[in-house]
Amino acid sequence: MIYLAVLAFGVTLGLPIAVIFASTAQGKATSTALEGIARQPEATGQIQTAMIIGLALIESLVIYSLLMFFLLMGKLPATVSEVEMLIKAEATVQTHDTQ
Amino acid sequence: MKIKKNSYISLLLVASLFFVVVVHPVSASEDSHRTWLKPISDLPLLKDLQSNAWHQPDLISNTYFVVLILVVLFSLTTRNLKRLPDSKRQTFLELFTGGIIDFFGDILGDHGKKYVWFPGSFFIFILFLNYLGLIPGLQSPTADLNTTLALGITALIGVHVIAIKENGVGGYLKHFIGDPWWLGPLMFPLHIVGELARAGSLAIRLFGNIFGEETVIFQLTVLAPVLGLAVFGIGFPFQIPMLFFGLFGGFLQAFVFSLLTSIYIVTFLEHGDDHGAEAHH
Numbered sequence: 162m163i164y165l166a167v168l169a170f171g172v173t174l175g176l177p178i179a180v181i182f183a184s185t186a187q188g189k190a191t192s193t194a195l196e197g198i199a200r201q202p203e204a205t206g207q208i209q210t211a212m213i214i215g216l217a218l219i220e221s222l223v224i225y226s227l228l229m230f231f232l233l234m235g236k237l238p239a240t241v242s243e244v245e246m247l248i249k250a251e252a253t254v255q256t257h258d259t260q
Numbered sequence: 261m262k263i264k265k266n267s268y269i270s271l272l273l274v275a276s277l278f279f280v281v282v283v284h285p286v287s288a289s290e291d292s293h294r295t296w297l298k299p300i301s302d303l304p305l306l307k308d309l310q311s312n313a314w315h316q317p318d319l320i321s322n323t324y325f326v327v328l329i330l331v332v333l334f335s336l337t338t339r340n341l342k343r344l345p346d347s348k349r350q351t352f353l354e355l356f357t358g359g360i361i362d363f364f365g366d367i368l369g370d371h372g373k374k375y376v377w378f379p380g381s382f383f384i385f386i387l388f389l390n391y392l393g394l395i396p397g398l399q400s401p402t403a404d405l406n407t408t409l410a411l412g413i414t415a416l417i418g419v420h421v422i423a424i425k426e427n428g429v430g431g432y433l434k435h436f437i438g439d440p441w442w443l444g445p446l447m448f449p450l451h452i453v454g455e456l457a458r459a460g461s462l463a464i465r466l467f468g469n470i471f472g473e474e475t476v477i478f479q480l481t482v483l484a485p486v487l488g489l490a491v492f493g494i495g496f497p498f499q500i501p502m503l504f505f506g507l508f509g510g511f512l513q514a515f516v517f518s519l520l521t522s523i524y525i526v527t528f529l530e531h532g533d534d535h536g537a538e539a540h541h
Contacts, residue, residue: 217516221461224468 179226297321323401379518390510403471412463423528
């Protein structure tokens with residue numbers, strides 16, 4: 162049961178932590194790009210292209226984390242009856258071990 | 261420069277060949293969705309290749325549907341091309357193709373301009389693959405890890421074949437060893453793992469983005485009867501804003517995939533540019 166609890170924590174905490182750092186990085190990239198556009202409006206096209214590429218690369222790291230989320234979510238029990246069955250199975254294993 | 265159409269048709273065929281070879285389901289789940297191409301998928305040949313356990317059982321039919329659309333579209337619109345264009349479709353096609361050639365040719369440099377249609381055809385193919393999921397009743401083949409892995413491996417093999425063609429086998433291996441030759445045994449496996457990681461990251465980036473978009477669109481579509489009908493008495497298509505985002509996201513992912521492929525080609529071509537400059541003088 163501790164396994165299920167820790168798994169639930171892993172599933173819920175993994176993606177938001179990745180999102181926090183990725184959004185900070187993307188905010189920095191966008192703000193620097195905006196400063197560049199403000200300084201030299203004629204270079205807007207190139208700066209925009211480079212900014213979009215940078216944002217897509219940062220976002221892809223969050224997508225890897227999303228993939229992990231989908232993989233782990235498949236291992237969580239879906240209904241309450243499944244959880245009860247797993248707890249009962251673990252209880253019988255423990256009684257067998259102590260005997 | 262002659263615009264070769266055959267290069268991208270051969271790319272489509274190679275990618276689909278890899279596809280059929282890698283056809284074991286990477287992730288099987290109970291909630292599979294069928295598309296409108298189900299009658300085509302029930303034909304005896306395709307029925308054995310696909311499986312209802314997949315998340316997208318009509319995968320091969322969807323992919324070949326996109327191939328069919330591309331072939332029909334581009335063969336019908338490139339009839340009677342004139343040297344000085346006077347029809348709107350020819351101007352539009354020239355704009356589209358010229359834009360791709362300019363953009364990727366810029367990155368590849370003078371020495372690599374002849375390879376501009378390798379990332380270019382990836383762009384067109386992946387764009388249409390991504391946009392197929394926005395049509396109600398169809399799914400994007402790139403929402404499945406099989407397709408994106410096939411595309412990533414094809415890109416990797418293509419980049420390395422171009423590298424060997426440009427640098428020769430000796431120069432190609434020398435690129436793996438790195439600058440100080442005595443660090444060679446350390447850098448060689450590192451570079452190999454790096455190349456595999458590049459292919460994997462291309463695949464997973466494309467898969468994650470498109471599969472995530474599709475999942476969001478699907479969940480919003482499911483929301484309409486639950487929220488709309490039960491609470492308000494009328495179902496509202498909540499997924500429409502996400503479809504617009506899907507237009508932007510699909511274009512962006514195709515763009516990033518082909519851009520990264522062209523950048524990987526350039527990292528292998530950098531030695532070639534010096535020889536090219538010397539040869540001109």
